[in-house]
Amino acid sequence: MRIHALPTDVVERARKLAGTDEFHELRGESPGAPLRCCLRKAGVGEPLVLFRYTPTAGRGPYEELGPVFVHMLPCDGPDTVHDVPEAFRHNKRTLRAYDADGRIYEGGIAQPEELYEKIDELLNNSNVVEIQVRSVSHGCFLFSITAD
Template sequence: MRIHALPVDVVERARKLAGTDEFHELRGESVGAPLRCCLRKAGVGEPVVLFRYSPTAGRGPYEELGPVFAHMLPCGGPDQSHELPEALRHSPRALRAYGADGRIHDGGVARPEELTEKIEEWLSHPEVTEVQVRSASHGCFLFAVTAD
């Protein structure tokens, strides 16, 4: 499994636009916000940018757009890319499995203890190229997972 945070170019663009329009909100801090740049939760005193993002896996009628948080200042990204981020595993997560054509293959909600197993199960299907992990309560994109 390979875990994908937001692409660096997407985060850099959001940082440049922070506070300049209605789609890139600069926040002094949002303690506990799930950061999509480094896949951990925001701490005290960390400025963040809140902006809209649509992952590329879902296309056409399957495209989903939602709010995401990232550090306002460069953070170095995730510590690793082969294990699900511990900070984002403590709640049920909505999962969406997509094929290369951008169509949804399957979807559902996984409890924290079954998250890895469900993702690996979907990635074992030859037609699935990516599984998106989202907030079950708000539907916001958290990170994507592909096979190694």
């Protein structure tokens, strides 16, 4: 499996637009906010950008728009791209699997202890090209997963 944080160009654009319009809010800090640039939780004193993002997998009526946080300053990105990031393994997660046409093929909620099993089941289906991992409580996009 391959884990995908937000694309670099999306993150760079959000940083440039931070505080310039109603869609790119500059936050002094939001400790614990899930960061989509490096796939960890924000620490104390880290300036962040909150903005609207639409993941690429869903298209047409399946396209979703929601809020995401990234670091205001450049970061090193995720520690790993082949394992679910540590910060996102310990809560229930919504998994939405998309086909090549951008339609939701399957979805569900995975408990922490079954997260890897559910991801493998979805990735082993030839109709699935991408999985979106989302927060159960807020529905926010966290990261995507594709087969290696």
